[in-house]
Amino acid sequence: MIRELWARVEATLGSPVRTRTMVGGGSINEARALRLEDGRRAFLKFKLRAPEGMFADEAHGLRWLAEGVAAGQAAEGVGLVIPEVLAVDRSGEFLLLEDLSPDLGEDSSEVVLSQIEHDEQLGWGLAALHRSAPAGAGPGLERDNYLATLRQTNAAAGSWPEFYAARRLEPMFRVVVDAGLASEALRARFDAVLARLPELCGPSEPLARLHGDLWAGNAMTDALGRPALVDPAVYVGHREVDLAMMQLFGGFSPRVFDAYAEAWPLAPGAEARVNLYQLYPILVHVALLGASYLGQLEAALARLG
Numbered sequence: 001m002i003r004e005l006w007a008r009v010e011a012t013l014g015s016p017v018r019t020r021t022m023v024g025g026g027s028i029n030e031a032r033a034l035r036l037e038d039g040r041r042a043f044l045k046f047k048l049r050a051p052e053g054m055f056a057d058e059a060h061g062l063r064w065l066a067e068g069v070a071a072g073q074a075a076e077g078v079g080l081v082i083p084e085v086l087a088v089d090r091s092g093e094f095l096l097l098e099d100l101s102p103d104l105g106e107d108s109s110e111v112v113l114s115q116i117e118h119d120e121q122l123g124w125g126l127a128a129l130h131r132s133a134p135a136g137a138g139p140g141l142e143r144d145n146y147l148a149t150l151r152q153t154n155a156a157a158g159s160w161p162e163f164y165a166a167r168r169l170e171p172m173f174r175v176v177v178d179a180g181l182a183s184e185a186l187r188a189r190f191d192a193v194l195a196r197l198p199e200l201c202g203p204s205e206p207l208a209r210l211h212g213d214l215w216a217g218n219a220m221t222d223a224l225g226r227p228a229l230v231d232p233a234v235y236v237g238h239r240e241v242d243l244a245m246m247q248l249f250g251g252f253s254p255r256v257f258d259a260y261a262e263a264w265p266l267a268p269g270a271e272a273r274v275n276l277y278q279l280y281p282i283l284v285h286v287a288l289l290g291a292s293y294l295g296q297l298e299a300a301l302a303r304l305g
Contacts, residue, residue: 005046005093012087028148033099042086046094055095057145059085061232068209072132080125081228100222113225116255122227123259130208130239137207137236139163147213147233147284154235161201165194172283181291189301200276203267208239216251240270244277275303
């Protein structure tokens with residue numbers, strides 16, 4: 001199987017692979033940085049027997065984010081980098097992307113951003129990306145996709161609270177219940193939060209073009225020190241979803257959030273809504289990794305009253 005996969009990779013790229021370097025950091029797919037015989041470079045993600053359409057959905061999400069970056073770039077030189085999609089395997093087992101890592105074999109005279117410049121561009125660029133959703137767009141997306149290996153339904157709903165309940169919290173909580181991980185007390189607390197969702201979601205505002213899975217492992221730095229976003233689970237939704245996910249496991253400096261707020265100030269009460277918008281990724285972790293995340297879920301629900 002692996003030999004067949006490498007043959008398809010080379011056929012897709014139109015060149016033999018000279019070197020392939022293992023890239024760590026992911027728990028779902030394998031990754032390699034490739035250097036081709038013709039001098040080109042590429043980044044390969046692959047998974048034998050991957051869930052149907054997973055890599056095609058990721059490619060769509062990257063292109064959708066790139067459209068938003070192009071439409072919403074805040075100012076000259078300020079923005080995010082989204083790797084170019086080179087190809088998706090017809091059998092669905094690999095994805096080929098532009099390699100954003102430094103080429104250690106070549107010198108560059110281009111200026112590399114400092115850490116604070118990187119953080120500022122990430123905050124400003126994310127605000128611009130969020131603002132690039134089509135005017136008047138409702139929550140959802142024209143196609144479903146994945147968060148990790150879990151199918152994510154993006155069918156439209158009448159309002160953001162309705163979408164967050166029906167397309168995010170309820171389906172993922174059902175996975176947790178079906179796995180036998182939800183006690184009666186946890187179910188009651190979840191139902192109480194769900195009943196208050198229109199109140200908890202905060203004031204109405206234009207919805208955003210979301211990355212959808214923005215933890216620190218999906219925000220990288222390219223060869224010039226610029227912020228880049230990878231591995232999306234995109235849809236149109238409330239911008240605080242991305243910001244809450246960024247705070248769930250850390251890895252982002254205060255300057256990122258300050259720069260974001262400079263570009264697009266948050267609505268009153270945003271700090272109190274962080275727990276609400278962390279519920280979905282916490283549920284995903286319970287569904288994928290089991291009872292070790294139940295304490296975090298119970299604490300988040302308790303904080304919501």
